[in-house]
Amino acid sequence: MSSERTSILAANAAFYSAIAKGDYRAMELLWARLRPVACIHPGWSAITGRNQVMASWRTILTRPPAIKCSDPKVFPLGEAAMVLCREIIGQTVLAATNIFVREAETWKLIHHQAGPTPEVAEEAPPRQRMH
Amino acid sequence: MSSERTSILAANAAFYSAIAKGDYRAMELLWARLRPVACIHPGWSAITGRNQVMASWRTILTRPPAIKCSDPKVFPLGEAAMVLCREIIGQTVLAATNIFVREAETWKLIHHQAGPTPEVAEEAPPRQRMH
Numbered sequence: 558m559s560s561e562r563t564s565i566l567a568a569n570a571a572f573y574s575a576i577a578k579g580d581y582r583a584m585e586l587l588w589a590r591l592r593p594v595a596c597i598h599p600g601w602s603a604i605t606g607r608n609q610v611m612a613s614w615r616t617i618l619t620r621p622p623a624i625k626c627s628d629p630k631v632f633p634l635g636e637a638a639m640v641l642c643r644e645i646i647g648q649t650v651l652a653a654t655n656i657f658v659r660e661a662e663t664w665k666l667i668h669h670q671a672g673p674t675p676e677v678a679e680e681a682p683p684r685q686r687m688h
Numbered sequence: 689m690s691s692e693r694t695s696i697l698a699a700n701a702a703f704y705s706a707i708a709k710g711d712y713r714a715m716e717l718l719w720a721r722l723r724p725v726a727c728i729h730p731g732w733s734a735i736t737g738r739n740q741v742m743a744s745w746r747t748i749l750t751r752p753p754a755i756k757c758s759d760p761k762v763f764p765l766g767e768a769a770m771v772l773c774r775e776i777i778g779q780t781v782l783a784a785t786n787i788f789v790r791e792a793e794t795w796k797l798i799h800h801q802a803g804p805t806p807e808v809a810e811e812a813p814p815r816q817r818m819h
Contacts, residue, residue: 602805637765672803
């Protein structure tokens with residue numbers, strides 16, 4: 558895999574890690590500062606502007622969902638990049654679009670949209686009980 | 689407004705016109721041929737690949753929804769561009785992300801995601817009845 562794809566995937570993974578950990582500081586660092594940003598959370602209207610987008614994350618990250626990213630696919634677009642992936646929260650599967658731009662040699666988010674799918678995630682097998 | 693923004697908005701408007709008219713031929717011309725494409729219809733899982741994406745539009749356009757695009761916002765990204773907009777179908781309001789790339793001097797779609805919002809569109813006022 559190219560180093561570009563590797564670094565885009567790393568930025569995408571860091572995004573989901575920040576959500577799962579409820580790490581607002583990490584989330585703030587992941588979003589672009591030099592370009593307009595936007596976000597469409599599942600079932601929400603679009604939010605535009607860095608202050609509004611970060612305020613939405615501050616709210617969400619007070620009760621961080623146990624989210625996992627699966628099947629990320631990278632679409633390089635020059636100075637930008639798109640990643641499509643599944644978001645798995647319990648048995649719920651969301652379909653997500655994440656848009657990144659290169660800012661100071663780092664891939665930063667400028668947009669995230671996630672929405673419901675009819676898919677049902679398989680639950681992890683229960684741990685074997687010790688009797 | 690820059691001519692770049694104007695041409696991106698024109699491509700976005702043509703996309704919604706093709707949906708509303710059920711014009712599959714126009715839709716086919718609007719999607720990129722030289723790059724991988726994807727689509728996340730409301731409530732669907734992600735579809736990837738031109739054949740699969742176009743097959744989904746062929747199905748949808750057999751019964752075209754009376755869709756209107758409202759409040760499009762352009763985010764130029766170099767050789768790519770993002771447009772966020774509202775999609776209004778009756779009283780339903782969806783939030784959409786459309787990603788375009790420049791291909792042979794024309795802006796072509798490489799991705800579309802739309803999802804539900806809690807907004808309720810105002811219905812057009814009823815025409816005055818003639819008694």
